[in-house]
Amino acid sequence: MAAKPDTWMPLYWGDYLRDTMHLRAEGHGAYLLLIAHYWTTGQPLPDDDDYLIAVSRLEAKTWKKLKPTLAKFFTVADGTWTQERVEAELAKADKITTAKSEAGLAGAKKRWQKNGKGNDSKDGKGSSKPDGKKDGTAIADASNSQWQTDAPSQSPSPVQSTATTTETVSARASPGPKADAALGLIQAFDRTLTAAWGANRARPWPAGNDLAKARDWLASGVTADDLAVLLGSRMQRMAADGKEPPKSLAYFGQAIREYLKSGKALPEAGSAPVAEAEPLSAEEALERENMVRRAAGKRPRLPSGAIDWDAPEPSDGVTDFLPIPPEFDRRTKKEPADGKP
Structure with a gap:
């Protein structure tokens, strides 16, 4: 399908958490970014480390460590990272979008071109009902069977590999x-x-x-x-x-x-x-x-000439420094026994 950034993407958390319980936070973040990019572009991911590092927002050394784990969620072949579940959902979304488009066209045609005239009236002057029910029926009847497919259940059955999915994958250019x-x-x-x-x-x-x-x-x-x-x-x-x-x-x-x-x-x-x-x-x-x-x-x-009073005293035995006079050194100055200055 021609994926768009605003195309609704189904994410079944039960399935996701079941398959990713072994991932740490950075693994979850990288994996979600990879499948999100996959969905919005409508294309399998290229088998290119630099590209995947950019998409996953990982440091190169972190990507090198996580790559074998993340690759297990995909099929890496022919220069791409393909995932069966994403491909199946893309194909399903494409089917729903196409069905709705065809239903809308059919409804519009039924509404505006019945009897070769306008609307649904015989004289072509438009619908005489002010509540709009007559006008809305044509579209609703034509597409009613399609609207419910937009809300998948929370526990869908596992996605099986289908010919449609395979054709969709092969039809997309790398x-x-x-x-x-x-x-x-x-x-x-x-x-x-x-x-x-x-x-x-x-x-x-x-x-x-x-x-x-x-x-x-x-x-x-x-x-x-x-x-x-x-x-x-x-x-x-x-x-x-x-x-x-x-x-x-x-x-x-x-x-x-x-x-x-x-x-x-x-x-x-x-x-x-x-x-x-x-x-x-x-x-x-x-x-x-x-x-x-x-x-x-x-x-x-x-700055040059400034004294860093917080700096530790040199202990390398080489650096020269002026000792603090005893009368000004709080560390060695003793208070009188009677507490008076």
Whole structure:
């Protein structure tokens, strides 16, 4: 079927929990994201680790650990991950949608074209009943048998492999090449971002809508090289102005649309002007460095000449430091026995 993001997806929790009791939280999250992506695209998942890592939102090392477990829920063959249950539900949804569409057309035809005239009256002037019952009957009669199929029972029988399911799977084209190209755009975006802000500001994973946005840009003729050129100078200026790095490709959606709409040729690599950033002051440079150190759990550096009273005393036997005079050292100063100063 031509799946849409808003197509209702049945999820039988009894069946799901029975089959996934051995999964931990990250396994549940990854598996649900995989089948959700499967459903909204209407396509089997490509057997591509980078693509599946992006869809599941897992770190590469976590994906490597969970992949054998998650793969057991799918049939991995011919470059795709196919799941029988999802395919069967897609086929069922396609059948229901088609039946409703045909029923609606039949009802409309019966309502508006009976006796070759309009509505259901003999004179073609329309229905004479103000309550609308006559008009509604035609559609209801034609589609009544189909509406109930929209509400599956809470305990459906196990889905069996059918010829319809097999035909549906084989009829769908593998998204491999398109997926690779879309992933290339996402990677180009991240490389450009890292070049502008530094590796410490790199995104831990793609945004949820990055894949859809990358496919839109691909359809508009934007390649990974084009993206690096178009966004390189913009990101450099943003970083120089102290702005935060964008979280997703959608941040530049309007800019890309306007550029393509202008009909201008894409600039060659290195030809786009990049605004030179003003040199940072010593205080600004120190603050940026300390932001990174705090994020890494390290102690911040102090300005030149400042004394870190909380710093531990050196114990390497090499570093020289001035001892605290006894009269100022609380650790050694003793109070008088009578408690008076």
